[in-house]
Amino acid sequence: MGFAEDVAAVAAKPKGPRCTAGQAAEKLSPEDRDGFEACLRGVLEQTFTYTQVADVMAQRGFILGEHVLSRHARRKCQCPPWEAAA
Numbered sequence: 538m539g540f541a542e543d544v545a546a547v548a549a550k551p552k553g554p555r556c557t558a559g560q561a562a563e564k565l566s567p568e569d570r571d572g573f574e575a576c577l578r579g580v581l582e583q584t585f586t587y588t589q590v591a592d593v594m595a596q597r598g599f600i601l602g603e604h605v606l607s608r609h610a611r612r613k614c615q616c617p618p619w620e621a622a623a
């Protein structure tokens with residue numbers, strides 16, 4: 538197989554299971570989940586910090602490390618897109 542076909546095959550691989558951050562987000566209310574994802578984007582844009590997001594998640598009962606949040610925010614985890622789960 539050519540390189541491009543190999544890359545296409547990797548992209549087609551089904552995602553999952555959700556990472557720790559994704560599993561926690563799944564248990565939030567839809568409103569909170571949108572806020573969580575929005576704030577993670579905010580971290581990438583340097584509006585917020587991972588510590589702030591982690592603190593609010595801790596208030597909601599989820600203890601998440603910066604590493605997990607970072608991987609999830611950058612979509613380096615195995616979480617399928619939320620739309621796919623709906």
Ligand SMILES: [Zn+2]
Pocket residue numbers: 555556557558559608609614615616
């Ligand atoms: Zn994730």
